[in-house]
Amino acid sequence: MNDVEGVRNLVGTGLVQLVGGVLTAFISLALLIKISPMMTVYVLVPVAIFGVVSLKAFGYIRPVFRERGKINAEVTGRLTETLNGVRVIKGFNAEKQEIKSFEEGTEKLFLNVKKSLTATSIITSSATFLLGLSSTGIMGIGGYMIMNNDLTIGQFLSFTLYLGFMIAPIVQMSNIGSQLTEAFAGLDRTEELMNMESEDDGSIRTQKIKNIEGHVQFSNVTFGYEEEKKVLHDISFDARPGSVTALVGSSGSGKSTIAALAASFVTPNAGTITVDGHDLSLISLENFRSQLGVVLQDDFLFEGTIKENILFPRPNATDEEVVAAAKAAYVTEFTDRFEEGMATVIGERGIKLSGGQRQRIAIARAILANPRILILDEATSNLDTESESYIQKSLENLMGGRTTFVIAHRLSTIRRADQILVIENGLIVEQGTHDDLISEEGRYFELYTYQARI
Numbered sequence: 345m346n347d348v349e350g351v352r353n354l355v356g357t358g359l360v361q362l363v364g365g366v367l368t369a370f371i372s373l374a375l376l377i378k379i380s381p382m383m384t385v386y387v388l389v390p391v392a393i394f395g396v397v398s399l400k401a402f403g404y405i406r407p408v409f410r411e412r413g414k415i416n417a418e419v420t421g422r423l424t425e426t427l428n429g430v431r432v433i434k435g436f437n438a439e440k441q442e443i444k445s446f447e448e449g450t451e452k453l454f455l456n457v458k459k460s461l462t463a464t465s466i467i468t469s470s471a472t473f474l475l476g477l478s479s480t481g482i483m484g485i486g487g488y489m490i491m492n493n494d495l496t497i498g499q500f501l502s503f504t505l506y507l508g509f510m511i512a513p514i515v516q517m518s519n520i521g522s523q524l525t526e527a528f529a530g531l532d533r534t535e536e537l538m539n540m541e542s543e544d545d546g547s548i549r550t551q552k553i554k555n556i557e558g559h560v561q562f563s564n565v566t567f568g569y570e571e572e573k574k575v576l577h578d579i580s581f582d583a584r585p586g587s588v589t590a591l592v593g594s595s596g597s598g599k600s601t602i603a604a605l606a607a608s609f610v611t612p613n614a615g616t617i618t619v620d621g622h623d624l625s626l627i628s629l630e631n632f633r634s635q636l637g638v639v640l641q642d643d644f645l646f647e648g649t650i651k652e653n654i655l656f657p658r659p660n661a662t663d664e665e666v667v668a669a670a671k672a673a674y675v676t677e678f679t680d681r682f683e684e685g686m687a688t689v690i691g692e693r694g695i696k697l698s699g700g701q702r703q704r705i706a707i708a709r710a711i712l713a714n715p716r717i718l719i720l721d722e723a724t725s726n727l728d729t730e731s732e733s734y735i736q737k738s739l740e741n742l743m744g745g746r747t748t749f750v751i752a753h754r755l756s757t758i759r760r761a762d763q764i765l766v767i768e769n770g771l772i773v774e775q776g777t778h779d780d781l782i783s784e785e786g787r788y789f790e791l792y793t794y795q796a797r798i
């Protein structure tokens with residue numbers, strides 16, 4: 345926003361002034377030469393010096409302006425995070441530390457502004473100096489020429505007036521110059537952003553599937569967030585359309601990474617993932633994600649009404665559809681108690697919801713989206729027992745008939761899954777249904793009996 349603001353300044357006011365100024369200066373220069381070439385040469389020498397000085401100065405401040413955009417983004421970003429986490433900061437008595445880090449940011453910004461101010465001040469003061477120098481000089485030379493009858497008083501008068509017309513835009517341009525520099529620095533940064541590779545590359549992801557059924561297959565998938573540190577090794581499994589695949593394992597074992605691969609948030613380093621037999625890395629993301637729904641542990645609700653939050657994957661859904669989704673996810677169970685029902689505003693300027701209530705809104709949203717493929721990443725962790733029973737029921741409504749990947753700490757959530765994958769250190773160590781795995785008495789049995797005891 346800040347970077348393009350500079351461009352707006354330039355186009356809105358600077359450019360118009362620049363064009364007018366340059367035109368006036370050139371016409372005046374021609375008239376000056378016509379009146380007295382000798383005096384004009386005298387005027388042009390300081391102008392040329394000024395030109396060199398200001399070009400140098402503008403070259404110096406351009407990176408300073410670019411740096412400023414970066415610092416600005418950092419400071420505001422950090423500030424937003426700080427405000428979001430204000431309870432954690434207070435809880436750990438870390439205000440001083442946060443204040444210090446903000447102060448450091450603003451200090452950096454101040455030093456940057458100071459640097460560019462020095463440069464622009466040099467330009468402005470040398471412009472003023474130039475003005476004084478040429479007027480005094482012209483008075484001297486002009487007076488001398490009048491005494492020698494080389495110049496009439498009328499010519500002298502018009503020369504000084506035209507001189508004013510020529511110098512004024514140059515002085516003005518020193519202002520426009522800093523606007524111009526700021527705009528170019530902003531354009532540099534904007535260009536950097538625009539040149540970033542987009543996730544949905546139309547030249548690679550060309551395939552479109554008409555009706556996605558939701559048959560997801562992983563074959564020998566290996567993946568690492570960093571080149572040399574692989575997080576998943578040789579993962580193969582088959583999720584049939586409409587089936588539920590549960591992923592269990594200790595934390596850090598790679599469950600969320602498998603879900604991220606299935607959602608195409610990341611792509612495998614080796615091996616392939618296919619959807620209905622098509623290589624997922626070649627399917628248009630627009631096409632694939634229109635049939636994808638996600639419910640995550642820390643779900644994203646924005647400021648607005650509960651209804652708006654449910655509507656956002658399908659803004660054109662009818663009221664009946666929204667209400668049906670809200671009912672299926674047991675959202676109406678608590679909104680009925682609110683004075684404004686589904687029109688209640690949540691977030692900063694509205695009501696705060698409990699974790700379970702937020703989770704149910706996220707589930708209603710997924711029900712409304714009606715996707716073929718569904719990812720539930722720890723959607724039931726950290727909830728009180730009352731909320732959990734509602735969530736359990738709403739999840740059942742959601743999962744019906746969809747290819748679902750469910751990650752849960754509570755094994756009760758996954759008992760009914762069609763297949764359970766036990767992940768340890770990025771490998772599938774066990775695979776099968778609940779009953780299979782219990783009778784095997786392996787890792788899953790261990791996890792299950794441990795949890796059943798508590």
Ligand SMILES: Nc1ncnc2c1ncn2[C@@H]1O[C@H](COP(=O)(O)OP(=O)(O)O)[C@@H](O)[C@H]1O
Nearest residue numbers: 569570575593594595596597598599600601602
């Ligand atoms: N964005 C990331 N960048 C680098 N490493 C990551 C990232 N996300 C997860 N990891 C690493 O990948 C491994 C598996 O993480 P994850 O799939 O989130 O585990 P789980 O969901 O089973 O707890 C962990 O060692 C974790 O540190």
Ligand SMILES: [Mg+2]
Nearest residue numbers: 599600601721
């Ligand atoms: Mg996880």
